[in-house]
Amino acid sequence: MLLLPADVLRPRRPDDHFAGEARAAREAGLDVALIDHDALTTGGGAVGALARVPEPTTERAAIYRGWMMRSEQYEQFAQALARRNILLLTSPEQYRQAHELPGWYAALADVTPASAWTSGDTPDGFARACTDLGPGPAVLRDYTKSMKHYWREAAFIPDLADRDAAWAVAQRFRQLRDDDFTGGFVLRRFERFVSAEVRTWWVNGVCRLIGPHPDTPHDDPRVEMDLTDAEPLVAALRLPFVTVDFALRDDGVWRVIEIGDGQVSDRPTTISPENFIANITGTGS
Structure with missing residues (x-):
């Protein structure tokens, strides 16, 4: 089963962004069901989000294809589906990883830029991460996303040794991410x-x-x-x-x-x- 977000204004149809995948899945013989992504991520709850998902009589496996959700929201989503006899192939623990x-950095450390991160968004934690990574240029993000389209003001740090300038970039990043900020600051060594x-x-x-x-x-x-x-x-x-x-x-x-x-x-x-x-x-x- 393929689970896709429904169109906000036409909830019986898939969101336009995923309509092609819905059509292709049906043509390939897969069952397709629609979820209310807004209900799942803005307080409506996972149960309400699944109102249009049929409950199978026997256990079914499912893949979700849709908009991003926080790890804790995905966990609620997976639990609500499991109560309806539908098991996501990706567990909540695997999703977070x-x-x-x-979740994945240590396993890929040899083939990805060196990184250090914080838990939360405090100045002290950020300073410790700067020390851990060491001086030199870095790219800033949080656990899930960068703001690379705001490269000079909220992503690129020319030298972590300049703590005031680095913290200014972090503050702007935090402002732009607002409620979407996830986990903490992540500093990644700049590579060309x-x-x-x-x-x-x-x-x-x-x-x-x-x-x-x-x-x-x-x-x-x-x-x-x-x-x-x-x-x-x-x-x-x-x-x-x-x-x-x-x-x-x-x-x-x-x-x-x-x-x-x-x-x-x-x-x-x-x-x-x-x-x-x-x-x-x-x-x-």
């Missing part, structure tokens, strides 16, 4: 990349699809990618469905920029819904 950087990001899709530790990043959907990623170093590390996470974003560093080494839960990772417009669904569900010929 893929969705939040501290010479390619657009490439988004790869992995099912049970196997890379099933390679394409552009949704932010740069027309940048052709069909290049010689060497996944030799990353492949066993991603497989060792034992996560059922994740995305791994790569970029080429200026020394010719492919580096992991981000891991995300595949259920809430956006699909670039240049990958067709049919190709996508066939690859992530194994329904292709």
Whole structure:
């Protein structure tokens, strides 16, 4: 079963952003059910969010494809589905591990920029993270997201040794993230990349699809990618469905920029819904 967010104004239809995936899933023979994402994430509760999800008579497995939710919201979502005899293939623990950087960083430390993070948003915690990472340039984010579109004011820190300037960037980041701020500040060592990001899709530790990043959907990623170093590390996470974003560093080494839960990772417009669904569900010929 594929679970998708319903259109806010037309709740019997999937959200327009995921309508293509709904159509492709049905054509591939999958059952599709719609959830009320707003009810799930803005206080309506997980039970109300599932009003349009039929309750099967026997246990069914499901994959969610939709908008991002906090780890605690996903847990409530999974519990409410389980009470209806529907089990998400990605458990709440697995979702948090893929969705939040501290969950996957240690396993991928050799192939991703060095990082340090805080729990919460206090100045003292931020100062300790600066010390842990050491002086030099860094990129700021929280456990789930950066503000890279505000690069100079809320993402890039030229030198962590300049604590006042670094804290100013952190304060602006915190202001922009507002209620969406998740977990704490994450400082990542700045590395110089010479390619657009490439988004790869992995099912049970196997890379099933390679394409552009949704932010740069027309940048052709069909290049010689060497996944030799990353492949066993991603497989060792034992996560059922994740995305791994790569970029080429200026020394010719492919580096992991981000891991995300595949259920809430956006699909670039240049990958067709049919190709996508066939690859992530194994329904292709």
